[in-house]
Amino acid sequence: MSRIPVPKAIICGSHVYKVLLNAKKTAGLQDRDNRGEVNHRTQTVAINGGCPDSQKTEALIHEAIHVADYVFRSGEGLKETQVACLAEGLAQILAGWGIEIDWPKCQ
Ligand SMILES: [Zn+2]
Numbered sequence: 685m686s687r688i689p690v691p692k693a694i695i696c697g698s699h700v701y702k703v704l705l706n707a708k709k710t711a712g713l714q715d716r717d718n719r720g721e722v723n724h725r726t727q728t729v730a731i732n733g734g735c736p737d738s739q740k741t742e743a744l745i746h747e748a749i750h751v752a753d754y755v756f757r758s759g760e761g762l763k764e765t766q767v768a769c770l771a772e773g774l775a776q777i778l779a780g781w782g783i784e785i786d787w788p789k790c791q
Contacts, residue, residue: 687786694729694748697755703744704730705788719743722750737787744785746771
């Protein structure tokens with residue numbers, strides 16, 4: 685298994701979205717049982733640090749897909765179920781290739 689560091693940012697098009705790990709304080713993650721959220725205005729992706737590593741990885745991929753969908757959108761955009769399916773599939777592909785994100789233990 686190859687462990688890669690948590691990305692500090694998601695670069696998509698001409699935009700840089702900062703990845704926030706200690707994201708429990710964001711309103712969206714406090715009020716709901718979300719594992720992650722994206723804010724296009726502030727260009728941030730927040731990941732709920734309280735989740736198991738596999739869920740954090742899926743959430744990061746999920747939000748990255750939302751970023752790409754937003755930046756490169758050519759139509760109505762992807763449905764939430766499509767984003768969820770793609771994220772889970774890509775997470776499975778990465779795991780199958782032996783790639784995992786080295787999430788900090790103290791989240
Ligand atoms: Zn979503």
